Amino acid sequence: MIVVVGIGADGMAGLSDDARTELRRAGAVYGSRRQLDLLDDSVTARRCEWPSPMLPALRALPDDVRVLASGDPLLYGVGGTLMGLFGPQRVRVLPHVSSVALACARMGWSVQDTEVISLVTAEPHTAVRRGGRAVVLSRDGATPCTLAALLDAHGRGDSQFSVLEQLGGPAERRRDSSARAWATDSPPDVNDLNVIAVQYLPDERTASPGDDAFVHDNQITKHGVRAATLAALGARPGEVLWDVGAGSGSIAVEWVRTGTDCTAVAFEHDERRRRNIEVNVAAFGVGVDVRGAAPDAFDGAADPSAIFVGGGLTQPGLLQACFDRLPARGRLVANAVTVESEAVLAQWNSSLGGELRRFQHYAGEALGKFTGWRPAMPVTQWAVTKP
Numbered sequence: 001m002i003v004v005v006g007i008g009a010d011g012m013a014g015l016s017d018d019a020r021t022e023l024r025r026a027g028a029v030y031g032s033r034r035q036l037d038l039l040d041d042s043v044t045a046r047r048c049e050w051p052s053p054m055l056p057a058l059r060a061l062p063d064d065v066r067v068l069a070s071g072d073p074l075l076y077g078v079g080g081t082l083m084g085l086f087g088p089q090r091v092r093v094l095p096h097v098s099s100v101a102l103a104c105a106r107m108g109w110s111v112q113d114t115e116v117i118s119l120v121t122a123e124p125h126t127a128v129r130r131g132g133r134a135v136v137l138s139r140d141g142a143t144p145c146t147l148a149a150l151l152d153a154h155g156r157g158d159s160q161f162s163v164l165e166q167l168g169g170p171a172e173r174r175r176d177s178s179a180r181a182w183a184t185d186s187p188p189d190v191n192d193l194n195v196i197a198v199q200y201l202p203d204e205r206t207a208s209p210g211d212d213a214f215v216h217d218n219q220i221t222k223h224g225v226r227a228a229t230l231a232a233l234g235a236r237p238g239e240v241l242w243d244v245g246a247g248s249g250s251i252a253v254e255w256v257r258t259g260t261d262c263t264a265v266a267f268e269h270d271e272r273r274r275r276n277i278e279v280n281v282a283a284f285g286v287g288v289d290v291r292g293a294a295p296d297a298f299d300g301a302a303d304p305s306a307i308f309v310g311g312g313l314t315q316p317g318l319l320q321a322c323f324d325r326l327p328a329r330g331r332l333v334a335n336a337v338t339v340e341s342e343a344v345l346a347q348w349n350s351s352l353g354g355e356l357r358r359f360q361h362y363a364g365e366a367l368g369k370f371t372g373w374r375p376a377m378p379v380t381q382w383a384v385t386k387p
Contacts, residue, residue, distance in 0.1 A: 006096030009169025010037035019094045031068030041210040072098035076118040102167040103135045107197045128285035131203035141190035148182035160199035165191040195216045215276045219247035224361045232333045232383040244294045245311025249277030256286035265301045269293035295321035309334040326386045331366035336380045347384040354384030
């Protein structure tokens with residue numbers, strides 16, 4: 001049995017009797033140098049510091065060892081990894097109070113209403129939000145300054161920004177600021193063991209942002225059609241979308257924003273548009289793998305669960321290459337605005353079936369003292385599920 005013991009900044013003093021007993025009778029204890037240094041002389045086991053990379057060492061763990069983890073081992077911790085590798089029959093977890101619970105207690109926030117974001121391995125921009133509040137788990141002492149600068153750069157400099165260090169330990173410290181102030185004058189002595197509590201301001205949350213929320217050169221799936229397209233794609237938890245001919249990346253961004261652990265890969269041949277996609281990805285705080293032209297850039301990308309083709313339908317072989325990469329029961333949705341690309345979709349629909357739709361949207365605009373309807377270009381959509 002591998003026993004995972006959660007430990008806080010208060011060290012042995014904060015452990016339960018059960019956790020202390022497990023550590024004192026252990027033959028070997030694994031952990032980071034910081035975690036191992038929290039043990040006192042009553043733990044006589046061999047102390048093994050994790051190597052880098054860590055995963056091979058986890059896979060090779062023998063039975064009857066003890067593993068240290070910070071706080072709750074099952075909250076973005078090594079406990080979840082070990083459960084995935086060995087299963088609950090071989091892994092026992094003794095949790096400590098998590099840093100998230102401690103941070104919420106210090107801030108006066110209810111845990112269920114607070115998002116938890118880990119930047120331990122993720123890119124810093126994935127903690128950018130357009131509203132709400134979150135406890136952000138830092139990689140090191142530089143993370144608060146990096147995140148504060150990103151928030152300020154994306155119009156969130158007024159966000160309330162609290163850095164909480166050594167939570168639960170004798171050296172616990174809390175410093176409150178705004179993201180802008182922290183970015184411009186961050187203290188040099190931030191402890192590596194810290195979390196960031198952020199109240200994102202201005203709060204501009206919306207289920208489906210308008211077109212003006214994206215940087216684009218008019219190559220964007222417009223708001224109403226975007227909603228219909230996402231409905232046709234039907235994101236499910238943990239799925240991967242390929243956004244082919246991504247333009248501004250709006251479909252990929254909104255797919256990831258479903259909040260169901262979905263990820264996306266955006267393929268775009270135009271370098272300027274790729275830069276726009278990267279700006280939008282950072283501004284919305286999502287993880288999208290931005291790649292070059294399809295289908296050349298398909299190799300090495302995460303396998304898709306669904307594919308959206310927003311551009312390039314008349315490129316010879318593109319739609320076939322997309323269909324070939326779909327798994328069985330994978331969904332493909334393609335939008336067309338030209339007669340030539342409509343003809344491609346009509347041919348595929350005749351061959352494979354699916355659903356063929358046409359959307360015509362009108363927007364009300366001033367017409368003198370009155371209001372008239374201004375039509376947008378009609379969009380033909382083909383949606384199919386691979387047998």
